[in-house]
Amino acid sequence: MKLLEDILLTDLSNSIFLLTRQIEPRGWAWLEPVSRGFGWVIDVIFNAIHSTGIANSLGIAIILMTIIFRFLIMPLHLKSQKSMMKMRELKPELDKIKEKYGNSKDPELMRKSQQEQSALLSKHGANPLSGCLPMLIQFPLFIALNTVMRQASLYITHLKTMYENLAAELLNIPGLVNLPNGGPGAIQQLAEGMLEDHAAIIPEKWVGNLHEFDAYLRSTGAYDSITLEEIPNAISNFGNNDIIILGLPEHLARVINKFNPADWEHIYKNITEPAQLQHIQSLVSELASIETFLGISIVEPSGWGLPGILIPIFTGISMFISSWLMQQRTYDPNADERTVITNKMMLTVMPVMMAFFTINFIAAVGVFWITGQIFQSIQDVIMLKKAGIPIRLPFVKPKPTPEVVDVVPTKKKKRK
Numbered sequence: 001m002k003l004l005e006d007i008l009l010t011d012l013s014n015s016i017f018l019l020t021r022q023i024e025p026r027g028w029a030w031l032e033p034v035s036r037g038f039g040w041v042i043d044v045i046f047n048a049i050h051s052t053g054i055a056n057s058l059g060i061a062i063i064l065m066t067i068i069f070r071f072l073i074m075p076l077h078l079k080s081q082k083s084m085m086k087m088r089e090l091k092p093e094l095d096k097i098k099e100k101y102g103n104s105k106d107p108e109l110m111r112k113s114q115q116e117q118s119a120l121l122s123k124h125g126a127n128p129l130s131g132c133l134p135m136l137i138q139f140p141l142f143i144a145l146n147t148v149m150r151q152a153s154l155y156i157t158h159l160k161t162m163y164e165n166l167a168a169e170l171l172n173i174p175g176l177v178n179l180p181n182g183g184p185g186a187i188q189q190l191a192e193g194m195l196e197d198h199a200a201i202i203p204e205k206w207v208g209n210l211h212e213f214d215a216y217l218r219s220t221g222a223y224d225s226i227t228l229e230e231i232p233n234a235i236s237n238f239g240n241n242d243i244i245i246l247g248l249p250e251h252l253a254r255v256i257n258k259f260n261p262a263d264w265e266h267i268y269k270n271i272t273e274p275a276q277l278q279h280i281q282s283l284v285s286e287l288a289s290i291e292t293f294l295g296i297s298i299v300e301p302s303g304w305g306l307p308g309i310l311i312p313i314f315t316g317i318s319m320f321i322s323s324w325l326m327q328q329r330t331y332d333p334n335a336d337e338r339t340v341i342t343n344k345m346m347l348t349v350m351p352v353m354m355a356f357f358t359i360n361f362i363a364a365v366g367v368f369w370i371t372g373q374i375f376q377s378i379q380d381v382i383m384l385k386k387a388g389i390p391i392r393l394p395f396v397k398p399k400p401t402p403e404v405v406d407v408v409p410t411k412k413k414k415r416k
Contacts, residue, residue, distance in 0.1 A: 059293025
């Protein structure tokens, strides 16, 4: 039996069942509350901005949300900065403790060395791990934002309404979902393509759920008499929400929000009435103006092509600047060669890794990261200036501080 015959079991009222989890991939279950909270915040900010008539309102909402978030964690970031600068000040004393115990492998001496270093840091309120906390806080939000923006129309009420209205308009055009002879229409073909593209990762239990729903309808005697409007209640009674029906506007909206420009061109070719075509194109264009920022769709992965690839590039650049400024707080002119090499690796490897990660993430995540790094870099520059710490160029080998030797002048003997 073919894959689609296993998955698309039932054809009721010219509709088709699909597995919504395949079309709407969900994040980790433990992050769901964070995603919902994030979605609610973005929804509120977006609605406030969109009500003013500003274009690209979704991208602006992401930027504004990031700035608000940065202000909220500013006390934590400033505390982290102060702790790292305190580490810089205490380094000479920490080095003395290390010299005192040398490179001994004696467990007792090593324990005493660690105790003295810990006591010194605790006395001055310094913590070597304090710089990691703001970064750790961001990563769950990073993943949650990717989940929310991948399914933006499920979290942003205005987008949801717009997609449902568009879906209702599409359903009024004969032959788009199903052809009169029962064959697949343009929308059904695209929906089936979504499943075929991910056929290898469709779990058997979802296929089983669809079989069970088919059996459930037959067991209740509703299979031959159920109407399209009654199916959502039947799905709810069945206890499984992983089914989409293309014949319902609220369900179809969850499919068409995944269509890319090429998919829409396929739809346009199947609309023969000029007035209908113009109306659908205007609705799609309005949605695109909301979901696009600086010419980039922020609800789709950045990818390798232009202009999307600019998001990962600027993500890497912003990460490089942020890491470079962070190293100024712990700069040591007497650092050994190994430390210098490690710092150079951190300046290159981390930004490149983050850029590559962003390529596969939704572009909105890159906008969030770039905005956050710019905000943090401005904070760091102000902090460094106030502390009187010079900002040095990256990849420049530090010049060791020359040791000052006190020379006591000797008195010359007088000749007799």
